[in-house]
Amino acid sequence: MLAIQALILLFSLFALVNAWRRQKRGKISRVSAVLWSLLWIAVGVVVMQPESTTFLAHRLGVGRGVDLVTYLALLFIFFLLFRLFSRIEELEQDITRLVREIALQRAHNDDETAKRPD
Amino acid sequence: MRVLAIIPAFNEERTLGEVLQRVRPQVDEIVVIDDGSGDGTRAVAEESGATVLRHVINRGLGAALGTGFAWAAARGVDVAITLDADGQHDPADIPRFVEAISQGADVVIGSRLLDPKGMPWQRRIANHVGNLVTFLLFGAWVTDSQSGFRAFDRRALQLMEIRTNRMEVSSEIIAEARRKRLKLVEIPIEAIYTDYSLSKGQGFAVGLKTMAKLVLRRLQRRS
Ligand SMILES: Nc1nc2c(ncn2[C@@H]2O[C@H](COP(=O)(O)OP(=O)(O)O)[C@@H](O)[C@H]2O)c(=O)[nH]1
Ligand SMILES: [Mg+2]
DSSP states (O other), X not given: OOHHHHHHHHHHHHHHHHHHHHHHTTSSOHHHHHHHHHHHHHHHHHHHOTXXXXXXXXXXXXXXXXXXXXXXXXXXXXXXXXXXXXXXXXXXXXXHHHHHHHHHHHHHHXXXXXXXXX | OOEEEEEEESSOHHHHHHHHHHHGGGXXXXXXXXXSOSSSHHHXXXXXXXXXXXXXXXXXXXHHHHHHHHHHHHHTOSEEEEOOSSSOSOGGGHHHHHHHHHTTOSEEEEESSSSOTTOOHHHHHHHHHHHXXXXXXXXXXXXXXXXXXXXXXXXXXXXXXXXXXXXXXXXXXXXXXXXXXOOEEXXXXXXXXXXXXXXXXXXXXXXXXXXXXXXXXXXXXXX
């Protein structure tokens, strides 16, 4: 086994365990944990048996297994990027709700102060 | 009918005072949303006697309008009119918006394109693109999806959910009106293009960003 294989294998093992730990803590759903597990298992298999991708690649009309892995990895990164953008957008909306609440609250307080005779 | 004017303002101290002066006789109440301006916008608004809601940080046009709508709902007004603080809209048009509401419209959009004279050609093209994007993403067609001069009745104020923060809001409003099956009417307005408003107005980059945000909005979970 090459050092790089061992490293990636160790990493995916760690990531797999981590996915289920996060599931236990309620951070991700059971479905996501299963999906993440499948991904990391696939990574492990591909790392140990790189030739296994050739078969799939040929069926999909891609010349080499390595190419297929590269394409998939790229797609996956796009997916992550999209999720990141969505998450940022959600955060922006949350910040706005806070800012709005403060603005309305202050107007309300000013109103109360104005009404109080002193 | 009790009419409230909602005026979003971001660094508009130069024009806001005059706008407020001219809006005043047309409505019962005015609320200015000072969206984290770094100039005297707030002071100008307070001087005129308008209610000022201040965003402690700049959150964008959509966020400011959302705050205005929340205020309108809390005040229980019958009609809320939105118009720009940069002097692009003529407050003398307000009664025609109120009229359209009393004729049964829930949402009234002031369209610059029913009669597009005086509109710079770049703006016209930008507008057509905006309309097309609004239609393709949300299936709602209007002649001026990017207009900031609008009116809403109580029903619209209650039903619409505004989520976007920046310029995307104009298309979102049209989309929401359609999704909530509100009656939308367009009336012709003339937009006033001064060097000031053009220099401050939105450019190409903002247009692209707005489009991207609209795609995200379209894909967001509907709650
Ligand atoms: N609240 C808020 N309003 C803004 C912001 N940027 C622009 N506006 C307001 O939105 C209105 C229209 O903006 P403008 O830049 O003139 O857009 P254009 O007329 O479509 O080119 C004006 O009343 C501005 O004061 C912002 O960041 N926050
Ligand atoms: Mg403008």
